[in-house]
Amino acid sequence: MSNRRPLIAGNWKMFKTCSEAVETAGQLVKLVAMASDIDVMIAPPFTALAPVSDIVRGSRVSLGAQNLFWETEGAYTGEISPAMLVSTECKYVIIGHSERRQYFDETGETVNKKIKAVIKNNLIPVLCVGESEKERESKETFSVLDKQIKKGLEGFSSDDLETLVIAYEPVWAIGTGKTASTDQAQEAHQFLRSVLEKSFGNMLAKSIRILYGGSVKPNNIAELMAMPDIDGALVGGASLDPETFSKIVHFKK
Ligand code: 13P
Numbered sequence: 001m002s003n004r005r006p007l008i009a010g011n012w013k014m015f016k017t018c019s020e021a022v023e024t025a026g027q028l029v030k031l032v033a034m035a036s037d038i039d040v041m042i043a044p045p046f047t048a049l050a051p052v053s054d055i056v057r058g059s060r061v062s063l064g065a066q067n068l069f070w071e072t073e074g075a076y077t078g079e080i081s082p083a084m085l086v087s088t089e090c091k092y093v094i095i096g097h098s099e100r101r102q103y104f105d106e107t108g109e110t111v112n113k114k115i116k117a118v119i120k121n122n123l124i125p126v127l128c129v130g131e132s133e134k135e136r137e138s139k140e141t142f143s144v145l146d147k148q149i150k151k152g153l154e155g156f157s158s159d160d161l162e163t164l165v166i167a168y169e170p171v172w173a174i175g176t177g178k179t180a181s182t183d184q185a186q187e188a189h190q191f192l193r194s195v196l197e198k199s200f201g202n203m204l205a206k207s208i209r210i211l212y213g214g215s216v217k218p219n220n221i222a223e224l225m226a227m228p229d230i231d232g233a234l235v236g237g238a239s240l241d242p243e244t245f246s247k248i249v250h251f252k253k
Pocket of ligand 1: 011097169173174175176177213214215216234235236237238
């Protein structure tokens with residue numbers, strides 16, 4: 001058993017209006033009130049951050065954002081700054097999700113700039129990495145992961161990365177109902193930890209939480225969490241319903 005504290009995070013993606021988000025968060029706060037030895041986070045869309053913040057304040061549920069822009073402020077129509085997230089009492093920021101890499105031109109370079117901004121503002125980065133189906137089939141999984149980690153974390157010292165969370169999300173397992181097998185996930189997580197160890201040393205590599213994401217459900221969370229290098233989950237679809245997400249949080253029962 002590692003001494004890493006598990007984190008179960010819900011990425012709500014582009015779902016829920018303000019009133020729907022407030023309703024879901026309110027139910028979730030009650031459902032996970034007794035969960036112990038585990039961190040819980042939800043990342044609603046930007047528009048719902050402030051109202052959801054009022055609901056989760058003082059509860060077991062922390063707030064996360066799904067993205068940000070690295071500049072402090074300025075003429076950047078449509079973008080959200082780190083300080084704006086801090087003002088909603090956001091704690092975590094998801095960076096480099098495969099949907100952003102795929103549809104919104106997120107690159108290793110922009111991911112790196114965003115992580116810098118997150119850390120500078122004392123927010124916790126959740127850096128997403130993962131290979132596509134084609135890359136897995138052509139046995140490029142490890143080289144893709146190596147590149148995504150090294151590029152995303154370029155220029156940081158181990159001290160900068162104390163709070164860093166990594167999310168391994170194989171693109172072929174997102175929203176498809178196909179979960180990576182526990183062995184496939186463990187193998188990738190172990191590899192990611194070895195890359196972190198080579199770049200930032202054993203102490204940091206051992207302490208960083210690596211979440212698995214991709215079709216996580218109440219019926220597969222326990223076997224995933226039983227693997228030595230899996231420290232939690234980044235949940236998409238199954239985080240939208242508070243009862244279902246709460247079952248994932250209570251995976252030990
Ligand atoms: P699903 O759980 O819907 O497969 O989504 C995973 C994900 O992308 C979380 O960030």
